[in-house]
Amino acid sequence: MPGQRLTCTFTCAVTTFLTGSRRLPAKGRIEVVRYVRSDQVLDLFGKKIKLDDDQAHQYVTALIRAKAGEVTVVNMDGEVVHEGDYRISRTLR
Numbered sequence: 001m002p003g004q005r006l007t008c009t010f011t012c013a014v015t016t017f018l019t020g021s022r023r024l025p026a027k028g029r030i031e032v033v034r035y036v037r038s039d040q041v042l043d044l045f046g047k048k049i050k051l052d053d054d055q056a057h058q059y060v061t062a063l064i065r066a067k068a069g070e071v072t073v074v075n076m077d078g079e080v081v082h083e084g085d086y087r088i089s090r091t092l093r
Contacts, residue, residue: 027067030088035059042073045088049073055081064088 034042040056042049044064051060055075063072064086071086 030064030066032062032064033059034062042082044071044086047086047088049082049084051081 032044034044036042036051036055036058038056040051040053042051042060042062044062049062049071051073059076060081061074063074065071066088069085069087071082071084072080073082075081
């Protein structure tokens with residue numbers, strides 16, 4: 001829910017790097033840290049999410065729940081700034 005505060009750790013698909021795999025998990029949670037530029041577009045593995053103007057020029061963490069097909073985006077203050085559907089391709093580009 002926007003306005004809700006979450007505590008999260010800043011991790012990403014480290015296992016992909018360590019194992020050499022180019023596939024994302026079919027279940028579980030993926031945490032991705034991204035910098036939002038002035039266009040307010042968050043690019044997650046080729047899928048773009050438009051954020052509010054006040055989210056520009058800061059880091060956010062996207063919490064992707066792979067099996068549920070949902071994403072929650074949290075800013076550095078722990079505020080939820082976006083929630084929605086997110087179907088991800090399991091193959092990294």
